[in-house]
Amino acid sequence: TGKELKNIVCIGIGGTHAGPEAVYEALRGDAAAAQAMEGRGTTLRFIANVDPVDFDLNVRDLNAEETLIIVTSKSFATAETMQNART
Numbered sequence: 784t785g786k787e788l789k790n791i792v793c794i795g796i797g798g799t800h801a802g803p804e805a806v807y808e809a810l811r812g813d814a815a816a817a818q819a820m821e822g823r824g825t826t827l828r829f830i831a832n833v834d835p836v837d838f839d840l841n842v843r844d845l846n847a848e849e850t851l852i853i854v855t856s857k858s859f860a861t862a863e864t865m866q867n868a869r870t
Contacts, residue, residue: 784848786846786848786849787849788825788849788850788851789824789825789826789846789849789850790825790826790827790828790845790846790849790850790851791825791826791827791828791850791851791853792828792829792830792841792842792845792850792851792852792853793827793828793829793830793853793855794829794830794831794852794853794854794855794868795829795830795831795854795855795856796831796832796856796861796863797831797861798857799855799856799857800829800830800831800855801831803829803855804829804831807827807829826845828841828842832863833863833866854868
């Protein structure tokens with residue numbers, strides 16, 4: 784669409800969810816990382832289950848034209864991850 788990406792939604796189950804979220808949480812408390820993100824207006828969200836209500840709550844206020852969805856999986860055979868990817 785040519786619009787700037789302002790939102791990132793990461794979808795994964797187990798380690799493919801926990802790893803990226805752990806890195807995000809660790810860096811969030813780091814002063815240099817916080818300063819680098821300051822003023823960017825980027826939203827980062829993590830989805831780790833197949834509950835459609837949870838998915839809706841995480842994305843309902845995001846503009847689809849400004850949102851990057853990242854689906855992470857080691858095999859892309861995990862039923863829950865693929866169900867979320869198709870949502």
